[in-house]
Amino acid sequence: MKKGPSLFNVVSVTLGFAFLYLPIILLVIYSFNSGRNVAIWAGWSTKWYVAMVQNQQLLDAAWVTLRVGLLSATVATVLGTMAALTLVRHGRFMGRTLFSGMVYAPLVMPEVITGLSLLLLFVAINFDRGFWTVTIAHITFSLCFVAVVVQSRLVTFDRSMEEAAMDLGCPPFKTFFVITLPIILPAIIAGWMLAFTLSLDDLVIASFTTGPGATTLPMRIYSAVRLGVTPEINAVSTVLIAVVTVGVVAASLITKRQEAERQRAERLAGAAP
Amino acid sequence: MAAKASGPIKRTFTPWDDPSAKPFIQFENVTKRFGDFVAVDNLSLDIYEREFFSLLGPSGCGKTTLLRMLAGFEAPSEGRLLLEGQDISGVPPHRRPVNMMFQSYALFPHMSVEGNIAFGLKQDRMPKADIDARVAEMLRLTKLEPFAKRKPHQLSGGQRQRVALARSIAKQPKVLLLDEPLGALDRKLREETQFELMDLQQELGLTFVIVTHDQEEAMTVSDRIAVMDHGKLVQVASPAEIYEFPSSRYVADFIGDVNFMSGKVSAVTDGGVEIRDDTLSCSIAAHLENPGTKVGDDVWLAIRPEKMRISLDEPGDTATNCVSGEVWDIGYLGGVSVYHVKLANGNVVKSTVTNQTRLVERPIGWEDKVWLTWPHDAGVVLTA
Numbered sequence: 001m002k003k004g005p006s007l008f009n010v011v012s013v014t015l016g017f018a019f020l021y022l023p024i025i026l027l028v029i030y031s032f033n034s035g036r037n038v039a040i041w042a043g044w045s046t047k048w049y050v051a052m053v054q055n056q057q058l059l060d061a062a063w064v065t066l067r068v069g070l071l072s073a074t075v076a077t078v079l080g081t082m083a084a085l086t087l088v089r090h091g092r093f094m095g096r097t098l099f100s101g102m103v104y105a106p107l108v109m110p111e112v113i114t115g116l117s118l119l120l121l122f123v124a125i126n127f128d129r130g131f132w133t134v135t136i137a138h139i140t141f142s143l144c145f146v147a148v149v150v151q152s153r154l155v156t157f158d159r160s161m162e163e164a165a166m167d168l169g170c171p172p173f174k175t176f177f178v179i180t181l182p183i184i185l186p187a188i189i190a191g192w193m194l195a196f197t198l199s200l201d202d203l204v205i206a207s208f209t210t211g212p213g214a215t216t217l218p219m220r221i222y223s224a225v226r227l228g229v230t231p232e233i234n235a236v237s238t239v240l241i242a243v244v245t246v247g248v249v250a251a252s253l254i255t256k257r258q259e260a261e262r263q264r265a266e267r268l269a270g271a272a273p
Numbered sequence: 274m275a276a277k278a279s280g281p282i283k284r285t286f287t288p289w290d291d292p293s294a295k296p297f298i299q300f301e302n303v304t305k306r307f308g309d310f311v312a313v314d315n316l317s318l319d320i321y322e323r324e325f326f327s328l329l330g331p332s333g334c335g336k337t338t339l340l341r342m343l344a345g346f347e348a349p350s351e352g353r354l355l356l357e358g359q360d361i362s363g364v365p366p367h368r369r370p371v372n373m374m375f376q377s378y379a380l381f382p383h384m385s386v387e388g389n390i391a392f393g394l395k396q397d398r399m400p401k402a403d404i405d406a407r408v409a410e411m412l413r414l415t416k417l418e419p420f421a422k423r424k425p426h427q428l429s430g431g432q433r434q435r436v437a438l439a440r441s442i443a444k445q446p447k448v449l450l451l452d453e454p455l456g457a458l459d460r461k462l463r464e465e466t467q468f469e470l471m472d473l474q475q476e477l478g479l480t481f482v483i484v485t486h487d488q489e490e491a492m493t494v495s496d497r498i499a500v501m502d503h504g505k506l507v508q509v510a511s512p513a514e515i516y517e518f519p520s521s522r523y524v525a526d527f528i529g530d531v532n533f534m535s536g537k538v539s540a541v542t543d544g545g546v547e548i549r550d551d552t553l554s555c556s557i558a559a560h561l562e563n564p565g566t567k568v569g570d571d572v573w574l575a576i577r578p579e580k581m582r583i584s585l586d587e588p589g590d591t592a593t594n595c596v597s598g599e600v601w602d603i604g605y606l607g608g609v610s611v612y613h614v615k616l617a618n619g620n621v622v623k624s625t626v627t628n629q630t631r632l633v634e635r636p637i638g639w640e641d642k643v644w645l646t647w648p649h650d651a652g653v654v655l656t657a
Contacts (some may be wrong), residue, residue, distance in 0.1 A: 058616070084598060158377055158379060160375045160376075160377050160379035161379045161380075161382075163344075163346055163373075163375070163379065164373070164375055164379035164380075164381075164440075165381070165392070166365070166366040166367045166394055167366050167367070167369075167371075167372055167373045167441075167529060168367075168372065168392050168440070168441075168444065169342055169346075169367050169368075169393055169396035169444070170367055170392070170396050171367050172365075172367070177417030179381060182383045183381075183382060183383060
């Protein structure tokens with residue numbers, strides 16, 4: 001029997017990847033276009049990158065996005081972890097079903113509705129829209145993603161480890177910080193990264209809840225595109241893609257290496273007397 | 274402790290028979306409910322210092338709940354729990370002088386073997402030098418020195434079990450609780466570890482309370498065994514008493530292999546009893562431990578298979594303690610063979626024979642007609 005991929009495999013993989021990545025590759029290539037028109041190739045150049053770095057509006061937007069992302073991801077991680085702990089740990093309390101439903105609702109809620117309802121709330125309580133409203137909105141919608149990630153880890157958590165710690169004289173509160181938290185930390189970090197990414201590329205909710213002086217990068221890009229796509233936007237997008245790619249590749253490399261290390265360690269242990 | 278040098282002290286260690294001995298752990302009319310389910314039902318039990326005490330029973334009988342109440346993870350719904358005369362019902366787990374070894378071992382995956390063992394000592398704010406000395410001592414005691422820096426996932430099952438043990442005895446607790454401590458080990462390792470546990474208990478002079486569903490394990494390690502069923506104690510006694518003088522059919526059946534013969538008491542003689550059953554060709558004569566038994570009572574004779582003599586030849590007296598039947602099945606276990614004999618009334622009786630000579634040809638084969646006999650004192654008459 002012939003080993004290796006068949007013609008069908010090769011074609012389907014090629015088509016699949018082309019479908020996924022051709023637009024992105026095109027975007028990256030055109031970011032190096034020296035011409036002003038995005039659709040016409042006029043030779044290699046990095047001048048749009050220079051223009052991008054000199055564009056104060058873009059830099060401001062990037063800075064806003066970064067601050068919103070870091071702050072909202074961190075707060076959402078704390079709140080989401082607490083929600084997950086309550087849902088997994090506290091058995092059947094009054095309104096548990098309602099609470100878990102409410103935590104998950106934003107997962108399936110159309111962003112337009114989340115954005116609109118938040119906008120209505122901020123208007124109703126007369127909250128000046130800007131950096132803080134965007135941040136709060138991002139916390140609201142990314143919290144549930146963190147809760148889901150952390151909850152799935154907590155479900156498989158062996159609680160006898162906590163009992164063992166208490167049995168050995170560790171008070172319950174301290175047990176959480178020296179035993180529970182370190183063990184579920186990878187899930188919490190994953191939740192944080194998810195929240196950060198979600199905040200980074202959110203356009204809809206930010207558009208609803210933002211105010212003067214708090215334009216995020218996706219909003220800036222979107223509005224720029226409406227005035228006509230320039231290679232400068234392509235350059236910004238390429239940088240964003242590069243950042244995300246490096247992050248994803250690094251994360252998966254770290255996980256892979258840890259896994260390999262663990263397997264090697266287990267082999268060693270198996271050989272030991 | 275000088276126990277090892279002074280020979281087999283286990284025979285003379287019977288504080289439960291000494292009325293002046295003070296119990297170390299006392300359950301006083303303890304009941305534990307989970308919703309409608311009664312896990313422990315109005316149970317009273319005394320455990321003595323330096324005792325190796327086993328809680329034995331099928332799953333769901335409440336043995337683990339008792340252990341978790343001692344550790345402080347569950348509070349009794351009713352009743353009191355005393356340690357050295359002090360009520361500890363309201364004391365949280367981290368303030369109890371009691372440590373537990375968990376069934377799942379519950380090792381801390383983010384700490385090394387050393388870190389795991391030192392964890393409890395660190396909670397007591399012990400000076401670092403003392404902690405190091407104690408950890409080294411524990412590593413030596415459990416033969417874990419080469420693995421001190423390893424993480425739990427880098428250890429084999431047996432090594433993990435020893436880390437869990439070292440961690441739970443590092444604080445020198447007054448009582449060590451062991452929840453199915455050997456359940457995850459394979460048979461050979463389990464048997465070795467049972468003896469290691471006994472030696473360790475002797476050496477440290479601690480009180481051990483162990484939960485197990487493995488009756489052989491309980492028989493091997495314990496000073497006393499409590500057999501439990503549905504949240505109640507059925508019998509509390511030494512392994513030999515439990516095996517030779519079970520208090521009920523439940524205990525007799527739970528510990529080891531047993532044959533039951535039912536019948537009615539036809540006569541009560543001096544210290545003995547005669548039992549008759551219409552379907553049996555003989556009458557049964559047996560010792561009577563239960564003085565309340567009267568003529569006409571329904572009773573069961575519980576007799577262990579190794580106390581049944583099996584023979585191809587008809588014995589002289591076939592009127593008492595002698596039944597005949599046909600060999601129905603033979604279980605060859607190497608050391609012993611178990612003969613399943615089908616009697617005329619359809620009951621199957623088991624007889625165990627030690628294979629003292631190498632088995633070349635089986636003297637007794639399938640479908641042979643055989644006689645089973647037993648002495649008067651071989652069985653126990655049970656009324657429940």
